[in-house]
Amino acid sequence: MTAKEQTEIWQRRDLAHCWHPFTPQALWGQESEMLMIQSGEGVWLTDSLGRRYIDGNSSIWVNIHGHCHPRIVEAIRRQAGTICHSSYLGFGHGLASDLATRLVSYFPKDTLTRVFFSDDGSTALESALKMAFQSHVQTPGEEERRHFVAFSNCYHGDTMGAASLGGVGTFFDRFKGFGMEVTHVRSVEDLRALPTELLRTVAGVVIEPVIQGVNRMTPWPVGMLRELRRFCDERQIYLIFDEVMTGFGRTGKLFACMHEGVIPDFLCCAKGLTSGYTPLAACLTTEAVYRKFLGTYSENKSFYYGHSFTAHPIGCAAAMASLDVFEEEQVLEKLPPKIRLIRELADDLVRRNPNVPAARCTGMIAGIDVAHPDGTPYLQDERAGEKACVAMRSYGLLTRPVTHDTIVFMPPLCISEDEIRLAFRAIDSGIRDALAQ
Ligand SMILES: *Cc1c(COP(=O)(O)O)cnc(C)c1O
Secondary structure (H helix, E strand, O other), X not given: OOHHHHHHHHHHHHHHHXXXXXXXXXXXXXXXXXXXXXXXXXXXXXXXXXXXXXXXXXXXHOOOOOXXXXXXXXXXXXXXXXXXXXXXXXXXOHHHHHHHHHHXXXXXXXXXXXXXXXXXXXXXXXXXXXXHHHHHHOOOOOOOOOEEEEEOXXXXXXXXXXXXXXXXXXXXXXXXOEOOEEEEEOOHHHHHOOOHHHHOOEEEEEEOOOEEOOOOOEEOOOOHHHHHHHHHHHOOOEEEEEOOXXXXXXXXXXXXXXXXXXXXXXXXXXXXXXXXXXXXXXXXXXXXXXXXXXXXXXXXXXXXXXXXXXXXXXXXXXXXXXXHHHHHOOOOOOHHHHHHHXXXXXXXXXXXXXXXXXXXXXXXXXXXXXXXXXXXXXXXXXXXXXXXXXXXXXXXXXXXXXXXOEEEEOOOOOOOHXXXXXXXXXXXXXXXXXXXX
């Protein structure tokens, strides 16, 4: 069978039986070729027909050290040959002990000290919300704190609780009434303006620190995290950081909260924890929170939450190897010139490409807007971002828009400066091919 015949079989089977996330299935496979990704090496992906592309969005914001990094592959292989899965319910395992110890070691002593593992970003948020809620319920005088404050246009995952925090109407409006009680604010000023009676019922404030991903990669004002910390401290409100996207070097530091030296009460990480190789998530919290769940058996204060694959050994092995790579290859130390180059090339794109009115860069992340040359926004139905991304494929780049008119460039951290230049040429050409009149 030729690669083409094999690919067509896979595509037919996909159309017959598969259902893709966030995908208008009625259009799937109709307007653009259904690529079947077959392998990867470093920042490069290869499809089932042998064509190569730069992984321009780190395989949906997860990959950190590139694909098939030998160090991580070897750790996974070794662990698979030892044991693939054992239960974390009633038993422990060495890798989880080591990984938890290592994760808390990145924060000042006696701040974040406890790690609750789960499977993905949504469940990391879900566990933080439930812990925040339950810990107040179990604190005399604080039982009424069952409300959450989140930010407009935020995104925190798709399970019902995490989704109910979300500030993007398209994703949650139809499920209103399910999930948490949530008030959305746009800024710290909005937060301060909330009625005192409401603030007395708030369990936690949740934020994607430094940059909101799904909100077109929009950075927050510098100093905001410190203000939030002060605000929450004065009112016994927990501060919850969703570092699912920002964690593991994406913003230039290991965690985004390190830009302002602010430690939350809960820090959720997932995507890049295993360098994006396997699902694994962690919710870090403080000893003060942890202690609220201690008690006798009949006091019934335990955190009754968990998943079959909690602290999956292969994920833990991948995460440990990924953190080794950070140290051995001095990954963070090598980022500043790449970060500067991404900003330069993004600014250059805005200057030279008439369909690009603006671009926002934070660390290794760029959000690139597209609009008509006279500045008029595209209508959602025009799907301009999507068309531009499809056109970029023929220049060797894969990425996706995050809204209908913002394109994301967020490569694995190991990308070289030459590969960054290549990617920006593909972005420029793709936008011109798809959108220039
Ligand atoms: C991706 C993402 C999530 C959800 O993580 P999943 O692993 O997809 O469940 C939550 N918060 C942020 C900021 C994210 O980018």
